[in-house]
Amino acid sequence: MSSALQIVWVYPDLLSTYGDRGNMLILAHRAKLRGIPVDTLEVRSDQALPYGDIYLIGGGEDGPQALAAQRLAADRGLHRAVDRRAVVFAVCAGYQLLGNSFFAKGAKCDGLGLLDLHSDRGPTRAVGELAGDIDPALGLPMLTGFENHGGRTHLGPEVKPLAKVRAGIGNDGATEGAWSGTVIGTYSHGPALSRNPALADLLLRWATGEESLAAPDDTWHTRLRGERLGAVGLV
Amino acid sequence: MTENKLPLRASLAASVSRTAAALSRATGRGDGSVIGGRLGMMIDPDLLAHLAAGxxxxxxxxxxxxxxxxxFTAAAVGVLGDVATNSxxxxxxxGHTSALARAGATPYAVLEVDEHYLAQVLRATTPLVVALLNLSRDQLDRAKEVAMMAQLWRDALADHPDVHVVANADDPMVVYAAAAHAASGEGKVTWFSAGQRWREDAHVCPACGAHIERDETDADAWRCATGDLARPAPQWTVDESAVIDPEGVRHEVKLQLPGKVNVGNAATALAVAHRFGVSPADAAPKLAEVASVAGRYAQVDRDGRNIRLLLAKNPASWLEAFDMAEEQPTLLSINARDPDGFDTSWLFDVDFAPLRxxxxxxTGDRAYDLAVRLQVNDVPFTHVKSFDEAVAAVPPGRLExxxxxxxxxxxRAELDRVV
Known part of the structure; x- marks a missing residue:
C-alpha cells in the first residue's frame, strides 16, 4: 500500500461516456496543488477492484451499465471500500447502479445496494443545465452541472438528497443526487467537479481526514460557475 | 435519371429547388443547399430518388x-467527367437533393451523408459504393450512442445486398457495421487501413460485449477476446505520404492538406474511385489540387499573420488537429450552440498536452470550460475576447x-467566408 492518495477510476472501459476522466484529473490536480501525493488507477472491468481512498464511477450506456453492476456485485471490492468508509463519487449511470435497482434496456436490474434508492424510467429524457442548493450539512455552494439521462431516481430513508433542484430535473424535478456517509451520487454528468471545485475539495478532505485545505487560485472555476449559473438565471 | 427524362413533377421540383438555392445565395443567406432541397422535396417527396436514378x-x-x-473522392472520380457533390x-x-438538382445531367455523384441518415439515403439513391470511415463519440446530448450507430449501419446494409462497401479495417465499430455484408459474398467489401488515433469508443466488442484486445507489436491490430470480430486484412494502406493499392503499388499523394489523417482520407478516396474504374495513378494527382475544404485548412494572410483554420468537432478530431498543427501560436475557440451540441464535457476526453x-x-462562448480544462492539463493560456484580439496578441507568422x-x-465569417 502506497502512502500516496489512491484515486481509483472504476471501469473506464464500460463507464466513460463523455468526459468522465475529468473528475479523476481534477481531483489529482487539486491534491497536487496542496502537496498531497496522488496515485491514479484506471481499473478495467476484467480486473479486481484494488484498495483505494477515492473511487470514481462514470456514466454509460444501458448495456455497459448493467454489465458494470454485475461485475461490481461479483467483485465486492466496492462494498468493502464503503464498509471502511472510503470515498465514492458516482455520476449518472454510476450513481444509479449504487442503488437497490435500476432499469437498463427495458429490464429491472439489481444495483449494488450501497445507497438506499432505486431508479426507473422517466416520461422524458432530462437533457440540459442542472443546478441546485446542496444539503447545508455538506457546507458547499450551489451545485451546477449538465445532465443527460432518461432515469428518475427515488430516494429511501437511509440517504439524503445531495441538492434541492433549482434548474433541470435531477432525481425527479425536486431533488438531485444522494449522499450517505462518504458516498455521493449525482446526475451532474461527466466532469462534474469542473464546475464544483468545492465538492472536489470535500472529497479530498474526506479521503485525507484534513479539516481544511489551502485555497488554490480558482479564478477560472469561479468564472465558469458564474457563467453557467447565470445561464439558468441563478446569479 | 438525367434531367430531361424526369417526371414532370420532379422536373418542376428540381427547377424550384435550383431557383430557391440561387435566391438564398444571392441574398447572402447561405449557400442555399438546404432551402433549395427542402422546397424541391415539398413538391416531389421522391425528388431525391428521381434525381439519383440512372x-x-x-x-x-x-x-x-x-x-x-x-x-477527395469527387476530385478522383472527376477524372471521368463532371461530378455532382454536396461540397x-x-x-x-x-442537401443531396439540392446537389443533384444543381449538377444537371452528369452520371457521377459523390455525396457526403450524415451518419444518422445513411439508411434513408441508401434507399433513395441506390449507390454503387458506400464508404464507411469511422464512428466515435460526437455531440452525445443528442447523437446516438456509438454502438447503436454501428448497428443501424449494419441493418441498413442488410437491405442493400448489391452495394459495394469501402470500410475502415482499423475501427471495430465500422468493421462490425460491415462484417455481415462482407460475409454475404466474395468481394462485397474493400477494407482500407488509415490508422485510428482515437480508440476510447472501441474498448468493447459491439457484437458480444467482450474486450477488444490490441496487439503490443502491431499498433493497428485488434481482435475481440471471444473471436467474434477481428481486424480484416486491409487491401488499401498508407505509408507516410503514400497510398499503397491492393497490388502493392505505392502512390505518392502530394497533398496540400496537412496531417496523417488526410493521407488516410486520400486512400479511401482512391479506393472508392477505383470502383468507378479510375486508376489510382490517374486519381492521385487530382487529390493534390485540393487546397481547402469548406474553409477547413484554409490559410488567410492578415496583418502579417498567416492564419490557418482547422476544424475539430469531437475528441477524435481534436487529436488529429494537434497532429496537423505546427508548433506555432495557437488559438482555440469553443462554442456550444445547437450545431455543436450543448454539452462541453468532451473537453476532458481530449489531452491538450501536445500544446504545452x-x-x-x-476564446469562444465557452472559453471558461476550456480554461478549466487547460489549467487541469497544465497548459498555460491567455483568454482573449475576440478573434482580432488574438491576431494582435501573436507575433507575425503562423497562427494556427x-x-x-x-x-x-x-x-470564417470574420475572414470573409474563406473557402
Missing part, C-alpha cells in the same frame, strides 16, 4: 473526415486556429 453514386459517411473524403457539407437529404510550449490563446463547428464558422 447515376453512379458514391456515399461517404462517418463521424469524422467525411467532408474532406467526399471532396458545402449539407449532408442530409435536402506553444503560445495558447482561447482550432475551433469547433460554430466557432469555426464565426471565425
Amino acid at each position: 447515376r453512379r453514386i458514391a456515399l461517404v459517411s462517418g463521424t469524422n473526415g467525411k467532408t474532406t473524403t467526399t471532396r 458545402f457539407g449539407a449532408n442530409m437529404p435536402t 510550449g506553444r503560445q495558447v490563446l482561447i 486556429v482550432i475551433a469547433n463547428y460554430t466557432a469555426f464558422q464565426d471565425i
Whole structure:
C-alpha cells in the first residue's frame, strides 16, 4: 500500500461516456496543488477492484451499465471500500447502479445496494443545465452541472438528497443526487467537479481526514460557475 | 435519371429547388443547399430518388473526415467527367437533393451523408459504393450512442445486398457495421487501413460485449477476446505520404492538406474511385489540387499573420488537429450552440498536452470550460475576447486556429467566408 492518495477510476472501459476522466484529473490536480501525493488507477472491468481512498464511477450506456453492476456485485471490492468508509463519487449511470435497482434496456436490474434508492424510467429524457442548493450539512455552494439521462431516481430513508433542484430535473424535478456517509451520487454528468471545485475539495478532505485545505487560485472555476449559473438565471 | 427524362413533377421540383438555392445565395443567406432541397422535396417527396436514378453514386459517411473524403473522392472520380457533390457539407437529404438538382445531367455523384441518415439515403439513391470511415463519440446530448450507430449501419446494409462497401479495417465499430455484408459474398467489401488515433469508443466488442484486445507489436491490430470480430486484412494502406493499392503499388499523394489523417482520407478516396474504374495513378494527382475544404485548412494572410483554420468537432478530431498543427501560436475557440451540441464535457476526453510550449490563446462562448480544462492539463493560456484580439496578441507568422463547428464558422465569417 502506497502512502500516496489512491484515486481509483472504476471501469473506464464500460463507464466513460463523455468526459468522465475529468473528475479523476481534477481531483489529482487539486491534491497536487496542496502537496498531497496522488496515485491514479484506471481499473478495467476484467480486473479486481484494488484498495483505494477515492473511487470514481462514470456514466454509460444501458448495456455497459448493467454489465458494470454485475461485475461490481461479483467483485465486492466496492462494498468493502464503503464498509471502511472510503470515498465514492458516482455520476449518472454510476450513481444509479449504487442503488437497490435500476432499469437498463427495458429490464429491472439489481444495483449494488450501497445507497438506499432505486431508479426507473422517466416520461422524458432530462437533457440540459442542472443546478441546485446542496444539503447545508455538506457546507458547499450551489451545485451546477449538465445532465443527460432518461432515469428518475427515488430516494429511501437511509440517504439524503445531495441538492434541492433549482434548474433541470435531477432525481425527479425536486431533488438531485444522494449522499450517505462518504458516498455521493449525482446526475451532474461527466466532469462534474469542473464546475464544483468545492465538492472536489470535500472529497479530498474526506479521503485525507484534513479539516481544511489551502485555497488554490480558482479564478477560472469561479468564472465558469458564474457563467453557467447565470445561464439558468441563478446569479 | 438525367434531367430531361424526369417526371414532370420532379422536373418542376428540381427547377424550384435550383431557383430557391440561387435566391438564398444571392441574398447572402447561405449557400442555399438546404432551402433549395427542402422546397424541391415539398413538391416531389421522391425528388431525391428521381434525381439519383440512372447515376453512379458514391456515399461517404462517418463521424469524422467525411467532408474532406467526399471532396477527395469527387476530385478522383472527376477524372471521368463532371461530378455532382454536396461540397458545402449539407449532408442530409435536402442537401443531396439540392446537389443533384444543381449538377444537371452528369452520371457521377459523390455525396457526403450524415451518419444518422445513411439508411434513408441508401434507399433513395441506390449507390454503387458506400464508404464507411469511422464512428466515435460526437455531440452525445443528442447523437446516438456509438454502438447503436454501428448497428443501424449494419441493418441498413442488410437491405442493400448489391452495394459495394469501402470500410475502415482499423475501427471495430465500422468493421462490425460491415462484417455481415462482407460475409454475404466474395468481394462485397474493400477494407482500407488509415490508422485510428482515437480508440476510447472501441474498448468493447459491439457484437458480444467482450474486450477488444490490441496487439503490443502491431499498433493497428485488434481482435475481440471471444473471436467474434477481428481486424480484416486491409487491401488499401498508407505509408507516410503514400497510398499503397491492393497490388502493392505505392502512390505518392502530394497533398496540400496537412496531417496523417488526410493521407488516410486520400486512400479511401482512391479506393472508392477505383470502383468507378479510375486508376489510382490517374486519381492521385487530382487529390493534390485540393487546397481547402469548406474553409477547413484554409490559410488567410492578415496583418502579417498567416492564419490557418482547422476544424475539430469531437475528441477524435481534436487529436488529429494537434497532429496537423505546427508548433506555432495557437488559438482555440469553443462554442456550444445547437450545431455543436450543448454539452462541453468532451473537453476532458481530449489531452491538450501536445500544446504545452506553444503560445495558447482561447476564446469562444465557452472559453471558461476550456480554461478549466487547460489549467487541469497544465497548459498555460491567455483568454482573449475576440478573434482580432488574438491576431494582435501573436507575433507575425503562423497562427494556427482550432475551433469547433460554430466557432469555426464565426471565425470564417470574420475572414470573409474563406473557402
